Amino acid sequence: MKIAFLGLGVMGFPMAGHLAAHGHEICVYNRTAAKSSAWAKAHRGVAVASPAKAVVGAALVFSCLGDDPDVEAVLGDAAPAVARGAIIVDHTTASPALARRLAARFGASGIGFVDAPVSGGQAGAETGKLSVMCGGEAANVERARTAMEAYAARIVHIGPSGHGQLCKAVNQLCIAGILQGLAEGVHFAGASGLDIDRVFEAISGGAARSWQMDNRMKTMAEGRFDFGFAVDWMRKDLRIALEEARSNGSQLPVAALVDQFYADVQARGGGRFDTSSLVMRLKKRC
Amino acid sequence: MKIAFLGLGVMGFPMAGHLAAHGHEICVYNRTAAKSSAWAKAHRGVAVASPAKAVVGAALVFSCLGDDPDVEAVLGDAAPAVARGAIIVDHTTASPALARRLAARFGASGIGFVDAPVSGGQAGAETGKLSVMCGGEAANVERARTAMEAYAARIVHIGPSGHGQLCKAVNQLCIAGILQGLAEGVHFAGASGLDIDRVFEAISGGAARSWQMDNRMKTMAEGRFDFGFAVDWMRKDLRIALEEARSNGSQLPVAALVDQFYADVQARGGGRFDTSSLVMRLKKRC
Numbered sequence: 001m002k003i004a005f006l007g008l009g010v011m012g013f014p015m016a017g018h019l020a021a022h023g024h025e026i027c028v029y030n031r032t033a034a035k036s037s038a039w040a041k042a043h044r045g046v047a048v049a050s051p052a053k054a055v056v057g058a059a060l061v062f063s064c065l066g067d068d069p070d071v072e073a074v075l076g077d078a079a080p081a082v083a084r085g086a087i088i089v090d091h092t093t094a095s096p097a098l099a100r101r102l103a104a105r106f107g108a109s110g111i112g113f114v115d116a117p118v119s120g121g122q123a124g125a126e127t128g129k130l131s132v133m134c135g136g137e138a139a140n141v142e143r144a145r146t147a148m149e150a151y152a153a154r155i156v157h158i159g160p161s162g163h164g165q166l167c168k169a170v171n172q173l174c175i176a177g178i179l180q181g182l183a184e185g186v187h188f189a190g191a192s193g194l195d196i197d198r199v200f201e202a203i204s205g206g207a208a209r210s211w212q213m214d215n216r217m218k219t220m221a222e223g224r225f226d227f228g229f230a231v232d233w234m235r236k237d238l239r240i241a242l243e244e245a246r247s248n249g250s251q252l253p254v255a256a257l258v259d260q261f262y263a264d265v266q267a268r269g270g271g272r273f274d275t276s277s278l279v280m281r282l283k284k285r286c
Numbered sequence: 287m288k289i290a291f292l293g294l295g296v297m298g299f300p301m302a303g304h305l306a307a308h309g310h311e312i313c314v315y316n317r318t319a320a321k322s323s324a325w326a327k328a329h330r331g332v333a334v335a336s337p338a339k340a341v342v343g344a345a346l347v348f349s350c351l352g353d354d355p356d357v358e359a360v361l362g363d364a365a366p367a368v369a370r371g372a373i374i375v376d377h378t379t380a381s382p383a384l385a386r387r388l389a390a391r392f393g394a395s396g397i398g399f400v401d402a403p404v405s406g407g408q409a410g411a412e413t414g415k416l417s418v419m420c421g422g423e424a425a426n427v428e429r430a431r432t433a434m435e436a437y438a439a440r441i442v443h444i445g446p447s448g449h450g451q452l453c454k455a456v457n458q459l460c461i462a463g464i465l466q467g468l469a470e471g472v473h474f475a476g477a478s479g480l481d482i483d484r485v486f487e488a489i490s491g492g493a494a495r496s497w498q499m500d501n502r503m504k505t506m507a508e509g510r511f512d513f514g515f516a517v518d519w520m521r522k523d524l525r526i527a528l529e530e531a532r533s534n535g536s537q538l539p540v541a542a543l544v545d546q547f548y549a550d551v552q553a554r555g556g557g558r559f560d561t562s563s564l565v566m567r568l569k570k571r572c
Binding site: 096119120121124131132133153154156157158159163166167169170171172173174175176177178179180181182183184185186187188189190191192193194195198199201202203205206207208209210211212213241244245248249250251252253254255257258261282 | 382405406407410417418419439440442443444445449452453455456457458459460461462463464465466467468469470471472473474475476477478479480481484485487488489491492493494495496497498499515527530531534535536537538539540541543544547568
């Protein structure tokens with residue numbers, strides 16, 4: 001099957017690679033051409049200079065971009081060249097409003113659109129174990145499922161257009177609370193002179209357990225914040241959730257506060273640190 | 287070995303039962319005598335009318351009470367009757383300051399004192415799978431270890447007196463963040479019209495995973511808050527952490543906020559609801 005893949009960042013590059021390894025004919029586009037050339041060389045695929053060229057004749061179009069304006073620009077350029085009957089699957093974490101708008105726009109041209117943000121991070125993309133949360137028509141999700149299985153361990157149809165993005169927002173809201181609680185715990189432990197290894201041993205099997213505790217408690221105590229998903233990206237995701245909350249009437253007090261704490265981390269020059277860097281602003285001073 | 291057990295609440299009752307099942311000779315005291323009589327009948331132990339009577343001749347004294355004043359009153363009554371060379375292990379979640387004070391006071395009389403709060407809840411007490419976090423002299427922890435193994439899956443010596451309580455505070459700080467993040471996620475999902483089962487399926491394997499998500503996400507969505515550990519008790523634990531933070535100079539912004547949210551749950555009559563009831567105050571209204 002001919003597949004187009006638009007966006008070869010830290011996520012898209014290995015995801016497109018898994019598709020190629022599963023024998024699909026892949027045509028890639030990336031804004032920085034050096035990356036798409038490198039990808040094409042590594043995977044015997046074809047790199048082209050525009051989204052429109054990439055999607056010609058593709059039955060499936062995947063995109064994995066940065067934010068709403070990137071998705072609008074890249075899919076806007078591709079739109080006239082997408083074949084009637086094709087399915088576009090957008091893996092970008094973007095707004096539910098954009099997903100609904102694009103689904104309507106492409107739907108009017110007989111093109112399916114699925115909002116399909118992922119979780120699992122760079123490691124999940126590289127090992128092919130991502131979770132994909134899909135919004136859109138069930139039939140469109142099913143038509144893309146086999147291809148997505150090249151890089152996904154879970155593919156869940158959450159609901160209609162926008163529901164993939166809304167599910168991802170739930171994921172990020174949960175993580176915001178977990179990370180700030182963990183940061184306060186690690187900070188308090190340090191201020192109390194506790195041995196973090198013994199604390200971890202005592203509490204990591206119980207009701208305080210989290211993936212973040214298992215993987216980040218000790219590195220937070222060490223002040224290491226080089227584990228991928230960056231504060232700058234987390235702020236984008238929290239912005240999406242907080243904006244959506246304005247329209248659906250929900251209250252997100254701690255998410256709003258943690259978003260401000262991340263703004264503080266950015267102001268201290270930590271925008272590229274990973275999200276566990278919340279602890280750095282709690283360090284005892286003077 | 288003769289063991290005294292002081293306090294037969296939802297935790298102490300089954301813990302003392304496990305000790306009896308392991309063949310120890312148990313003498314119990316409880317403020318409400320009906321409970322200690324019931325315990326003695328069920329476990330062929332001896333129930334007495336005062337802490338002092340319970341501890342006579344005991345090599346180990348366990349207590350599992352409510353708050354600092356309970357510990358001071360019960361152990362204060364017991365003190366004159368505790369044998370030199372005995373070890374007192376206090377399983378109450380109480381303040382680190384009290385733990386240090388009692389360790390000094392009993393130490394001066396040749397009696398060991400270990401602050402040893404537990405996690406695992408009522409279920410952990412009943413199945414004998416608690417985690418015990420111990421503060422005090424290592425030798426005293428070791429002398430009590432075999433007995434505690436009757437009801438504990440993990441027994442960790444965290445550090446000197448007070449460190450057991452400080453470790454428990456870290457546990458509760460982590461839980462406070464996790465639960466509020468999860469509450470906001472569940473609330474946002476509801477306001478967005480998402481199917482919570484599908485959301486759980488999509489995100490429960492990844493970086494947002496927590497014990498609380500595995501066990502409480504769906505029940506929070508259903509508005510069921512009858513799972514044990516109550517808001518009233520959580521506020522006590524957060525008070526301990528927040529008071530300690532005043533002296534060790536740490537900053538706990540989300541814990542302080544979540545404590546206020548729990549005050550709101552109490553004001554709505556939810557003090558006996560379990561800690562996942564944070565979500566109830568986020569329900570969309572008018």
